[in-house]
Amino acid sequence: MPGISIRNVTKRFGDLVAANNISLEIEKGEFFTLLGPSGCGKTTLLRCIAGFLDHEGGQILFGDRRVDGIPTHKRGVGMVFQNYAVFPHLSVQDNVKYGLKARRVPAREQAERASQALALVRLEGLEDRLPNQLSGGQLQRVAIARALVIEPEVLLMDEPLSNLDAKLRVEMRGEIRLLQQKMGITTIYVTHDQEEALSISDRIAVMEYGIVRQVGKPWEVYVQPGDAFVAGFIGTTNMFDSEIKTSEGGLAIAQCGGVSFGLSRSDGVAQGSQIQIALRPEAITIRDIEEPVPDGHWVLEGEIIRFEYLGSMIKYEVGFSENVTLLVVSYDAEPAKIKNVGQRVKLSYPIERAKTFRKDRPQ
């Protein structure tokens, strides 16, 4: 199983740059996800890797083998599509055998490998069904078995779960991950669902406007977002524009709507600079007014505007002066500790958890 190297790949559609000088190194056996909103270029990049699109600049390599210029049917990729693309006129078994026939695998071996692949996706017993007798989840399993049975060098998945209902989606993503680890196959997975990406991937590339904003492990892109877009796109976050008022020692203080926020001082956070602050709801602790606060925490006082009780957690919206509000998540959902609307509370967060991004960064 080779890794995949993408070097300076660019793809334009007319004036639109769908993939802008993208470089990525994907390890062998890695589960790598391209994540971003629709129109960010993730599917374009995947289709360049598959060979359905010809990119303009740069190179794509599977291991040491340069594949751009090689037509798709000779690239040795397995591909799983959003709409399953299971051939409706062929039985489950014949769908799975389709790629083996094209490779002129002997008939007996075809049958053997097809039944192994179907066992792998837990579809034993449905070999002779026609696709119109299968559910969406089963269709996607056929598509996965069909892609895996040809033992492709790389597996490419284009939003494979987006047509399934929410519960099945969660179930299937666990299965896909397990299957991929068992086979150790290098996989590129495209999705717009950030939760899916976090749960399934070894690493994630977050994309926007044809540019890779950040590459990292799921917790890296979540906890250490490289820019305001990544911070806003992945997970829920409190985001607001602000201006640095003072910056000395290890602490910078920014103001927004009359509320002061303490920030860890870093490069570029000079006095007077315009910034964006991103603060995860779960980084903030909600306390009673008189409760003590640990060292290194910044403290704010506000008033509960509303809350949502979700069982395992409670979401609070806390208001300050002049329409500044913060979303806070508390996993301490004990009934006795639930705060009431109108109650004054103390919020605190470790200052290093407040991320700052310069607003004047080039878009």
Add this chain to the structure above:
Amino acid sequence: MKNIFQSKNLFWNLTALLIFIAVIYFLVVPVSSVLVGSFQTEEDGAWTLKNFLSFVKYRTYWKSLANSVGVSLAASVLTIVMAVPLAFMVSRWNLKGKPFIIALSTIPLMLPSFISAFAWIILLGRAGIVSELIRSLGIPFDSIYGYFGVVMVFTVQFYPYVFLMTLSGFNSVDESIEEVGRSLGTGPVKTFIKVSMPLVLPGILSGTLLVFMTAVENFGVPMVIGEQKPFLAVQAYMEFTSDIGQHPGMAYALSVVLIMVTMTSLMAQRYYLRKRNFIQSARGRPEIKELRGWARRFATGYCFTVVLIPLIPFFVALVISFLEMRGPVIHPNFSLQNYSYAFSHMARPIFNSYFLATVATLISVVIGVPAGYILTRRRSSIGDGLDFAIMLPFTIAGTVLGIALIVMFNTGFLVLTGTWMILALSYTIRKMPFIARSSSSILYQLDPAMEEASISLGVNPMKTFFKITIRLMSGGIIAGAILTWVTTISELSSTIVLQTPGWSTMTVEMFQGILSDDMGMASAFASILIVSAIVPLLIIIGRFKEEGSSLF
């Protein structure tokens, strides 16, 4: 342009190029020579405006333009009156037997319009059965010969275009859109006029334009029932083939005028539709109004009456074919003499019709399916040219095409005039665009990921086209081919120009039977044609319900 000749696209671009060249060689060049000929003298080919001056000067000529356009306009308006309320009722009311109403409504499009004209004459001609009946009641009635007859036959024959397109318009107006309209405080009637009608209007208008174009180029109906009134298609044919004195130059000029009329209406349609393409976005079905008791029975009865009236003439032709005939006089005795005559003396035309339709259909499929594929899946600069090239045959009336092909292939290195090939060629030119269009609309509904999945599994694009694309399209292609075959055996307007004694067809024999008052033979051929059309049609309706519906 740079990737046109890359190996990846080479096959498809070459295919597109070949079709393009074929259209130019077999259609554009012949039609252009008609255009050139219209500006030349018949004697020495010198440049002249004589033909067009004659057109303006002589009543027969300019009147033929006025008649063709006037009659077609009248028929267009009447089809709206006939078809739009019908479409509304079928779409929105809980009528009984809706699938039958829809199926019955498609039949007139499949049957030759001049058979309809012929049978209406049997009923409402000077000596017609119904005419006599009317006169016996003391009501003064002559016959339906003339403008009235032409307009009536066009209306009952071509109304399905408006009906089917309007029906799909009414069906695709989302209920929620109408509900939004109503929730904003407009009444049901006003909502219908302000919200639903604009969404249905494109369907109505493009159906009407189709009626207009089909009517204006029609040859058989005015010839049979128009009673010496001049019409463009008929006049061009007469000037070209007349025994008394041929005027090819005049025939060319009339052809040019006819092309200008059809071209203008097609352009108008395309221009209109380009700006209004919002019909297909609906999700929900519209609300069906539940009628009860007599209201429901009355509405159902009305709709069945409307779709059955156009079928009366075909029924009459079938019945008459089993009666004893002496010239135009019917004797009410059962007889198979018409058929024994048809099969013994006219076996050749029957064979010719089937043979030519089969050849032309096969060629149309072989060319039309790849053409449809290129139009949908392989859009390039050549593909755009192809799109235009495939539209062209729609603008050329059958009579004009016949004249153009004779002029082109009379001499030179490819002589086809007088052979069966020129008939097959004409049919192919006229029908291939239909196969290409329907293939392309089938492909629009086929997820390209199917083909990509096959390619990613290691099957090259060419093989994928045959193993997956063609396979998944096959139902629609077969249905389209059958419809093509059915409409080809009833082609008259170019056949009448191109046929030779050895290569005449059922339609030609039947037509000549009508003109020479040999009603027996005409009705036998009419019946053979009707059965040849109805049987395949029933097969389609039975087997390809889903695919077939998208073809009309």
